[in-house]
Amino acid sequence: MEPAVLDEIQRIFRAARFISDLGIELESVGDGECVTTLDLKDRHLQQDGYVHAGVHATIADHTAGVAAATLLREHQMVLTVEFKINLLQAARGDRLICRAEVLKPGRRFSVVESQVFCVDGGEERLVSKMTATMAYVDV
Amino acid sequence: MEPAVLDEIQRIFRAARFISDLGIELESVGDGECVTTLDLKDRHLQQDGYVHAGVHATIADHTAGVAAATLLREHQMVLTVEFKINLLQAARGDRLICRAEVLKPGRRFSVVESQVFCVDGGEERLVSKMTATMAYVDV
Amino acid sequence: MEPAVLDEIQRIFRAARFISDLGIELESVGDGECVTTLDLKDRHLQQDGYVHAGVHATIADHTAGVAAATLLREHQMVLTVEFKINLLQAARGDRLICRAEVLKPGRRFSVVESQVFCVDGGEERLVSKMTATMAYVDV
């Protein structure tokens, strides 16, 4: 990865207030892929004690955006065009891990898949899966 | 709306920690529809100063869930099966308003559409649109 | 609409072999919108006598593509990036009508919504709804 791209990725994490506010952390990043984690607190839950769908979507979208950003060229930024997420099972546990991978890189946009796993008492289960279209926009 | 359903809807808002933590508020609710609002703060933004896609998704999903919950029968709860959201334009402004409406009610699940508007200096623009499948699960 | 755009739209219908083969016909077209119809035959059905989801998707996608094509600039063509469709009820009847409308026009892509109605004994019911992202590609 070019140093300028790595700088941009670190900026995406430092500067994205919603992400730091929620507690989502960058675990690792490589060409076309990214892993993030989130220690679950009560504030991440919905009315029945499960992780809120908005938390699934946030970690899956942001991790997908960073995976797409590893393929950025100079003077571009990444914006989410659209995504679709399936909540595969109600999630409750200690931690989320999100693994995103570019399925199809492109010049104008990339298609990225994110898988969200919930770690509960040492066991890791797939709890949601997203497909996202990320655009490269000139700045 | 049955009093029991209205109770459940108020509980969904009071008890959903992620929603109160973000500052999303219930504006109105009716059969198959719901309106919510969010006063935008810096903590809702992504790295380039726009509302994070995860915030769009959270308000759209939760409002859709409440719209679906107005059609709940006794001893049921609502869970998001899946949703798809299109970010139509980068959002920056004072406030989000989300309007959700059930497109197709069903016994086992309902299909709901949410539109998110951004209010900036008195002007209101459509910034994202979601289609969600909400399941009714026996509890 | 520019005459060149109208020419392109008529070409899209004449030249799209899958569409003429299925029997889908252009009903009307305007800026950012299009209406098509399909007389239902046994060959459009799935194993239980309902219209196949692939037929819903085909008419919804093609009609959305034409609605997006009304906003084409010279030396561009339209390609489907992605779509999502909800099958709202099992469809059986005489005819499908599809109405597509651009929700958000753009320079590089437009977001389009298609609604598919099934006409059965004079009654018209909404049977599926699509959201599609259509890209404008230079040729």
Added chain:
Amino acid sequence: MEPAVLDEIQRIFRAARFISDLGIELESVGDGECVTTLDLKDRHLQQDGYVHAGVHATIADHTAGVAAATLLREHQMVLTVEFKINLLQAARGDRLICRAEVLKPGRRFSVVESQVFCVDGGEERLVSKMTATMAYVDV
């Protein structure tokens, strides 16, 4: 797989008129998975000589439906609730191969992924990917 389930799967292929009309053939089927193929003809193309998005969607949906049907219980049928497909690259070639796999089996519905590959001069490329929600409906 139970003989009754295998019977149902063969019926889904024999009785689905749209599928036999298009020329889609069953290659193999196992618990939670299915592979189908389609020899491409001019009638499967759109206006610029590529495989129509409706053909991608049809083979991906039907193959996903059969993968879900391998988990059917007695007196149930499979219906598509919704799907989302990303067209990853314009497809042109001799043959499509679709491989579908259940991502998350359930009692009331299963989430299935389909990958469509285009074979052109011996080379096989991933051209589209679908995520579908398939419901089990009592009959």
